């Protein structure tokens with residue numbers, strides 16, 4: 001009855017929608033990764049060229065069109081025109097990542113990027129449910145069984161400023177969906193790090209996060225298969241550093257799922 005008086009709206013175009021979902025029209029504007037050929041290990045899509053976002057469609061809905069150029073620089077060394085099944089990207093061939101498998105649901109662009117920014121920086125906490133549902137509805141089917149779900153933590157100062165950790169909100173819902181334990185406190189970020197996107201070189205990115213995480217209770221990690229959850233996978237350095245700490249504490253395996261992937 002209440003829903004008739006106060007209908008729930010699509011968080012993007014504000015058309016009338018149902019509980020914690022974006023509308024079908026907006027859903028079509030999300031660049032999902034699922035049908036792409038990806039590196040079996042780290043999940044990077046091969047030879048990605050961003051498709052045109054339906055800007056006219058969005059403008060028709062009476063919204064400020066997302067102005068950022070929908071263009072992704074393709075690293076030639078990572079492009080494979082005829083990807084071989086189970087093929088690995090250059091980074092994984094060189095064994096750069098400690099985690100066993102990472103998957104992302106969609107590309108970091110368009111309306112999803114916009115919704116994430118609102119969720120992260122404009123205190124629209126209610127969007128956490130919408131974003132979590134996008135992960136859950138498209139959950140990768142090639143990750144194994146998990147024992148424990150852990151979010152990538154925020155540094156305390158950032159947490160105070162932002163009031164919540166966006167990855168924690170997503171991870172909690174993922175854990176519930178998978179019906180496995182959730183521990184947002186076992187992994188701690190002990191120092192602030194520069195945003196990874198501000199740093200150009202991979203070596204600097206790794207240096208930036210080195211030693212930034214510690215574990216509170218090592219015993220909780222031992223022998224466990226762990227799923228790390230974050231909002232965006234960029235260079236993978238942050239996730240890799242978290243993984244290193246978890247494996248050092250004898251986690252049996254670390255896998256990763258992120259909502260988005262900045263290629």
Ligand SMILES: [Zn+2]
Pocket residue numbers: 010011012013014015022023024025026027
């Ligand atoms: Zn919509």
Ligand SMILES: [Zn+2]
Pocket residue numbers: 039040041042043044088089090091092093
């Ligand atoms: Zn890879």
